[in-house]
Amino acid sequence: MGSFIFKRSFQSILSLIFLVIVVFFLARMTGSPAMLYLPPEATQDQIDAYNALHGFDDPLIVQFGSFITGVFQGDFGNSLQYSRPALDMVLAAFPTTLALAAVTMPLVLLISIVTGALAAYHPGGVFDRLASLISLIGASMPNFWVAIVGVLVFAVTLNVLPTSGTGTWQHWVLPVAVLVLRPAGVLVQVMRTSMMTALSSVYVKAAKAKGVKARAIIFVHALRNSLLPVITVASDQAAGIVNGAVIVETVFGFPGIGKLMIDSVLMRDFAVIQAAILVTALAVFLINIIVDISYAFVDPRIRHS
Amino acid sequence: MLLSVRNLSIQFPSRAGLVRAVEDVSWDVNAGETLAILGESGSGKSVSASAVMNLIETPPAVIPQGQILFEGHDLLQADAETRRRINGKSISMIFQDPLAALNPVYPVGWQIAETMRVHGIAPDVAQARVIELLARVGISEPERRMKDYPHQFSGGQRQRIMIASAIALKPKLLIADEPTSALDVTVQARVLDLLKEIQAEDGMGMVLITHDLTVVERVADRVVVMQAGRIVESGTSAEVMRNPQHDYTRRLLDAIPGRAGFSDIAAGRPMLEVQSVSKIYGGLARQFARLRTQPVRAVDDVSFTMAKGETLGVVGESGSGKSTLARMILGLDDPTSGVIRFDGRAMQGQSEAEAYKMRRRVQFVFQDPTASLNPRMTVQQIIAEPWAIHPDVLPKSQWRTRVAELLEQVGLKPDHADRHPHQFSGGQRQRIAIARALALKPELIVCDEAVSALDVSVQAQVIDLLKDLRRDYGLSYVFVAHDLALVRDFATSVLVMYGGRIVEQGPVRDVYDNPQHDYTKALLRASGVIPQQAA
Numbered sequence: 001m002g003s004f005i006f007k008r009s010f011q012s013i014l015s016l017i018f019l020v021i022v023v024f025f026l027a028r029m030t031g032s033p034a035m036l037y038l039p040p041e042a043t044q045d046q047i048d049a050y051n052a053l054h055g056f057d058d059p060l061i062v063q064f065g066s067f068i069t070g071v072f073q074g075d076f077g078n079s080l081q082y083s084r085p086a087l088d089m090v091l092a093a094f095p096t097t098l099a100l101a102a103v104t105m106p107l108v109l110l111i112s113i114v115t116g117a118l119a120a121y122h123p124g125g126v127f128d129r130l131a132s133l134i135s136l137i138g139a140s141m142p143n144f145w146v147a148i149v150g151v152l153v154f155a156v157t158l159n160v161l162p163t164s165g166t167g168t169w170q171h172w173v174l175p176v177a178v179l180v181l182r183p184a185g186v187l188v189q190v191m192r193t194s195m196m197t198a199l200s201s202v203y204v205k206a207a208k209a210k211g212v213k214a215r216a217i218i219f220v221h222a223l224r225n226s227l228l229p230v231i232t233v234a235s236d237q238a239a240g241i242v243n244g245a246v247i248v249e250t251v252f253g254f255p256g257i258g259k260l261m262i263d264s265v266l267m268r269d270f271a272v273i274q275a276a277i278l279v280t281a282l283a284v285f286l287i288n289i290i291v292d293i294s295y296a297f298v299d300p301r302i303r304h305s
Numbered sequence: 306m307l308l309s310v311r312n313l314s315i316q317f318p319s320r321a322g323l324v325r326a327v328e329d330v331s332w333d334v335n336a337g338e339t340l341a342i343l344g345e346s347g348s349g350k351s352v353s354a355s356a357v358m359n360l361i362e363t364p365p366a367v368i369p370q371g372q373i374l375f376e377g378h379d380l381l382q383a384d385a386e387t388r389r390r391i392n393g394k395s396i397s398m399i400f401q402d403p404l405a406a407l408n409p410v411y412p413v414g415w416q417i418a419e420t421m422r423v424h425g426i427a428p429d430v431a432q433a434r435v436i437e438l439l440a441r442v443g444i445s446e447p448e449r450r451m452k453d454y455p456h457q458f459s460g461g462q463r464q465r466i467m468i469a470s471a472i473a474l475k476p477k478l479l480i481a482d483e484p485t486s487a488l489d490v491t492v493q494a495r496v497l498d499l500l501k502e503i504q505a506e507d508g509m510g511m512v513l514i515t516h517d518l519t520v521v522e523r524v525a526d527r528v529v530v531m532q533a534g535r536i537v538e539s540g541t542s543a544e545v546m547r548n549p550q551h552d553y554t555r556r557l558l559d560a561i562p563g564r565a566g567f568s569d570i571a572a573g574r575p576m577l578e579v580q581s582v583s584k585i586y587g588g589l590a591r592q593f594a595r596l597r598t599q600p601v602r603a604v605d606d607v608s609f610t611m612a613k614g615e616t617l618g619v620v621g622e623s624g625s626g627k628s629t630l631a632r633m634i635l636g637l638d639d640p641t642s643g644v645i646r647f648d649g650r651a652m653q654g655q656s657e658a659e660a661y662k663m664r665r666r667v668q669f670v671f672q673d674p675t676a677s678l679n680p681r682m683t684v685q686q687i688i689a690e691p692w693a694i695h696p697d698v699l700p701k702s703q704w705r706t707r708v709a710e711l712l713e714q715v716g717l718k719p720d721h722a723d724r725h726p727h728q729f730s731g732g733q734r735q736r737i738a739i740a741r742a743l744a745l746k747p748e749l750i751v752c753d754e755a756v757s758a759l760d761v762s763v764q765a766q767v768i769d770l771l772k773d774l775r776r777d778y779g780l781s782y783v784f785v786a787h788d789l790a791l792v793r794d795f796a797t798s799v800l801v802m803y804g805g806r807i808v809e810q811g812p813v814r815d816v817y818d819n820p821q822h823d824y825t826k827a828l829l830r831a832s833g834v835i836p837q838q839a840a
Contacts (some may be wrong), residue, residue, distance in 0.1 A: 070562070131636065201405065202400055202405035202406045203405065203408040205360055206398075206467075207419075208359065209360065209392055209398040209420065210393035210397070210423065211389045211391070211392040211393035211424060212393075212423050213423065225408070225409065225410055300410060300412075300456070301454070301456050304454070304456070304457065
């Protein structure tokens with residue numbers, strides 16, 4: 001187990017390094033920040049001075065070198081827009097996104113495990129068909145569209161929820177609902193399939209032959225086995241919530257890391273982009289570790305390998 | 306009468322119409338008696354026993370007629386809760402594959418105790434009984450091992466654990482559905498002995514569902530033979546084995562391997578030379594990740610020579626290294642040390658071009674034709690694929706005709722070419738795999754458990770086909786198998802492997818008639834090729 005996590009960490013560090021390199025150079029391909037931050041009538045001298053001030057006149061490789069040196073000292077540079085340390089801005093925005101994910105993910109798991117298990121119990125029944133249809137719709141609808149229609153229906157037409165912003169619990173309803181929809185749609189299907197596999201397995205037959213009660217067969221014998229594929233897919237979906245957050249936070253004006261990323265990309269605020277992506281990637285890496293550990297917790301075969 | 310199944314019919318609706326799984330079936334079993342239900346796959350032999358355990362879901366299945374009388378009460382009329390109380394307590398069941406039948410995520414002790422808990426025994430009492438039960442079925446250190454999970458046991462131990470769970474409440478009847486088919490031959494014998502022993506002590510009735518006549522011969526008092534959902538013959542097992550009445554029973558008996566004459570050795574020039582070959586798994590690559598695993602010597606210093614025209618049987622139990630050896634002969638794995646020569650050339654360290662030429666001469670047939678045939682390809686594409694890889698063998702214009710010829714050669718029809726593998730039975734699929742192996746006109750075919758997954762009568766047909774090909778084309782085979790009787794009928798010489806090493810080798814006649822090594826003797830005894838008392 002220990003060596004397994006060691007190996008995973010090693011792989012993750014490699015991907016982090018790769019990610020940092022790609023983001024650094026991709027961001028610089030969007031153009032010079034000077035064009036955005038200086039007035040259109042700025043002279044070439046003023047542009048040169050601006051670039052020199054922020055080090056943009058150095059060769060790319062030199063800029064990269066000083067960026068990396070900074071990272072190791074915990075310094076991600078300053079935001080061009082706000083002249084604040086980039087890392088501070090990211091860390092200030094991160095808890096909002098984390099809170100969104102922390103509300104979303106348990107809801108997703110609860111909805112999908114319960115719905116999927118019930119659907120699998122009577123495959124082809126009314127509940128199963130209904131659950132399959134709704135989850136399919138949920139999994140296939142684009143986030144941004146659901147978010148906009150949600151605002152239109154619940155905020156503008158019915159006027160029961162706020163359109164955007166934070167403050168009260170009502171502000172959380174639409175963003176969380178939008179974020180839940182897709183992962184729950186996917187996971188209901190995964191749970192349903194794996195529960196059906198578990199229910200048709202020989203060990204379930206053997207349990208019936210032992211005289212185990214129907215409820216214990218579902219909740220003791222089948223459920224734990226059917227969780228394994230769910231955990232795998234759930235970890236993907238958890239990472240996907242960050243993607244969702246970019247859209248949801250932008251639509252609902254939530255001050256999370258997704259909105260911060262979009263704003264910084266639009267403003268060519270390189271330091272903030274880099275810090276935000278690195279922090280997000282670290283979070284995804286942590287999610288993966290947690291998933292690996294919970295995997296081993298559920299399945300003794302992994303614990304012993 | 307303990308259990309009496311009367312005029313039972315069970316039907317499953319399917320897209321092709323109603324499948325009559327069992328039709329008007331009657332059998333019964335007394336306390337202390339063993340009834341065998343014998344039949345091949347699809348004969349419906351397990352269906353009536355599953356109905357006894359209430360394992361058949363109705364719907365979708367339909368039970369239009371019949372009774373299952375347990376101590377005089379019809380189980381089919383009883384409600385679900387009554388039947389749950391009978392299951393595991395008065396009637397219990399063990400299954401073919403104990404790894405699948407044990408829940409992978411719970412400790413075995415917990416699973417055995419569960420049988421007792423669900424029938425109202427206090428958890429601490431059940432826990433204490435578990436230790437006794439594990440000791441009874443021959444698991445050493447029961448206090449420690451009860452906390453282990455199914456994957457930490459061997460196949461034989463797992464079946465013992467299933468048995469411990471099944472006998473926990475001293476049931477009156479035990480149903481064993483192919484209890485030994487998934488086990489190695491020496492393990493099979495020990496598990497059957499254990500069942501007989503428990504039966505003698507507890508006096509329970511036993512229903513043994515099997516496809517294996519040697520199992521019937523060894524443990525059953527009476528036998529019913531099933532074919533296509535019906536009982537075609539019944540009687541005491543001695544009677545049925547000695548004097549079968551029905552045609553089908555006679556065919557089954559004739560198909561039992563190990564009773565034909567030996568095949569003669571056609572000595573030719575040496576074709577395959579294996580010189581002190583070893584294969585060790587778990588070397589440097591793992592040490593890099595700081596995993597201190599003991600390296601496994603899958604194949605340990607193996608040497609032999611095989612002549613052209615010879616059929617070399619490689620026998621041994623799981624883990625003996627026989628499949629690893631087969632993979633190395635095919636060039637799918639490289640030996641850690643030693644050298645394999647085919648027709649005088651070393652197979653390792655050849656250039657790409659040389660290896661490419663070599664592959665044409667050595668072909669393969671694997672155990673599971675369902676897995677080794679690509680389900681998305683047609684039979685035509687599967688058999689013609691080797692020609693796509695070796696375009697100089699046959700021009701594309703002739704592919705269709707040649708595939709038709711090959712299909713006829715292996716006993717299939719030319720118009721089967723456009724079907725997909727799932728449209729064939731297991732035996733037919735293995736014929737397709739053989740046709741593919743023949744496509745390049747190889748000199749050597751390596752068969753790794755090529756007929757193990759097939760029913761005994763189908764097995765006999767496939768072996769006959771391989772014999773015909775040997776006679777007509779002078780093919781040589783390396784025939785890896787765990788079934789010693791089958792090797793006796795087909796091979797000309799034999800290697801007995803144990804723990805990666807060859808313990809005995811020689812012409813089949815010598816090894817079978819006069820085994821030298823104790824392990825060979827034990828194997829032969831367990832597989833019923835030589836009588837229990839001899840050797």
